[in-house]
Amino acid sequence: VRSVIIALITVSLMQPVLYRSGAWESIVYLLDVSESVSPPAIQSAIQWIQQTNNLGHPDHSRFVPFAANSTVFETLEQLKVVEVATESSRGSIDQSATDIEGAIDTAIRSFAPHHLKRLVLISDGNENSGHMLNMLSRLKSENIHLYTVPIQARTNRDVWVENIMAPADVTAEELFPVEVHVYSQGETAAEVQIHYGDKTLGSRKVQLIRGLNRIAFDASIKDDAGPVTLEAEVKAPGDPFADNNKFRLSLVVEGRPKILYVEGHPQSAKYLQTALTNEGLNVNSVAPGMIPTSVEQLDAYDVLLLSDVPRASLSEEQMRSLATYVRDLGGGFILAGGENNYGEGGYAKTAIEEVLPVTFEAKKEKPDSVAMIMVLDKSGSMGGQKIEMTKEAAKAPLALLKDTDSFGVVAFDYNFYWPVKFQTVSNRSAITQAISTIIAGGETNIYPALREDYIQLAGASTQVKHVILLSDGRSWQNRKSPSRP
Template structure:
């Protein structure tokens, strides 16, 4: 069992310089107090101020096993400057010599990764840009054509020693081309693993790439939605973004992007439900590397939203039916309200100028329960059949809707 004393906020200790000022003010202040009382009062004030300063400084004594396990994850992908890699290896040597952690490893990574025990061993690793399709199973070769940060951090977590204070030092420019890092980092932090990022200098390459692709949390088949494609461009340029779903092109749009990172909003519809593979491709002129111009993700697509549609005007249902269908809804036209259990098969009910006497009291109760308890949607379109004594005035549906169906008398 060991103990370590640390001060979390060392800047607060500068306030100790106020203590001599406090004594100087005391000795130069005119007062009726006796010298003994004044000295006692000043001492009390000094102790109080010192207690406040120590509280701000946050001194902490930590007990327990303080053996440290550290993993150095070094990004050697194409976007990282070569001299940064050399500086990182020298820094690792200095830290190892100064602190001598109980356990340490170095992960050299790009598109793939390898684990070594020392910087000397790291320098013997072959780093090459053969392209993603030429990845070798030989652990002495690290592919520069991509950056899989998620896999590197995942392996770092697995390599950390048990019953140690766990630390990961990440050397990278953050330009990930594969994997998703955010959830993994949050999981590591919740497990008590601290990750220290060392931001890499970017290599001076006029390269554009797709940084990220995001979709709404909930996606339905044929429902219009906006996807967000984040791209980096080394200069102002025109780019073309195409998105394919399960091998079929669904959209192709052109954009003018500025230098740096750009968030492009792209409106799309996914035609089928289920797990749909999406392929996002960026085309830009004179781009030296094409491998990072493509992103592949998988989207879970729910079935179309189902609408139950009742129309009170004869032969008028086709107009709204067509409009809803074109908007991506699955529409069922009916002339009556089904039972409550069947109502729950629909996402919303549309009542358009339906006569009140065609909906029974029990059906109205089912609709009210469907909306208030189940959370279903209700769209009510009024008309000549809905107002007055023969309409929905004083009905169960009137209580449910933000409308008053009582006809106003002419004055």
């Protein structure tokens, strides 16, 4: 994304000049000639390249102008007369986009063999095609030193879609969060839309500020299953470059989730079954005796729901298969309570109890002291109703804890912070207010937050210590590179 590239370019303000001896050095200069760079800035960059190359006297050098595409020149004179166009045409550089990733790939293949490899990137960092960060590991593995030199962008009121953030996988008809990142060079009114094929999934009129704007949507895709492409588009009055106003992202739509619903009171099954079906779930309702004993058959379902099913209604083989389905295959399991399964007895000392986060043993004595930390996922996938429900869940323990008990909240996206520092529960109103201020946004990185909780609780002297993780488990990391049209 552009912000990361700009940070990389900022580090390079030392203005690298290659003073060492040029023997056995191969240098490739990458020059951004896209529409976002002004012609005077390009000419200044060419002069800088000439001065630097003359000072360094490298054994081998190549010159690569790039925008949407790139080409390799052996001499600087060829670079000075490079042909450019506002659209793709044979023999010219297409200025309508900026593909730094593709340009670096071209450069890597242009180095002389058995030489020290030096790559000089001269750009405004406004990448809107490809993903430069994908090349960093390759540069490192091939021992290529990268130098970056900032180049001045055009002064205008350009607006563009820089990125789309959405879960990698969603289910059909499920409401999922989408966050569109729009960059604006000035304050302006705009309309941001999300499209899927010829359908508009969402549209918002917004007032853009100078810099990065994050616009959140809730979207759903009906009926289709398999890979699909979302397209975000921004429209603003007076926008001089329309070619960078769209951004595309691929995701996978799974079929409707399959639920195996087992009801202890068959006459009541229709109520929950109807509610689940209305939410877009595929529900198969069976009697307790019809629960498969084969793990392979259970694996055909996304979730198994037991509603007030007596322990005596299930065989040991059924319970062992259910436990294997949850523990080893990652199947979902919901145990809805009632007089048949909660309370002393119930599923105590069974395979089902082993895979549940609670036990059925009745504890008569309450602990003298409790330390509890809520770990709350505030990433972009938790937007909308999810984050509001999660914040209410984080507040719920306050009604049960004593004033002398300890409580804290860690919120995380890619990084973490403490909206509620680890403290006694006496000031409930301030704690509740702090939890309410949490806003969803960003990527997901769970481990650092959990490690912080462990360190905090390791030093606590309370009788009981709890960490409760509230998350949808969705990560926006390790996505394939998004692309523009």
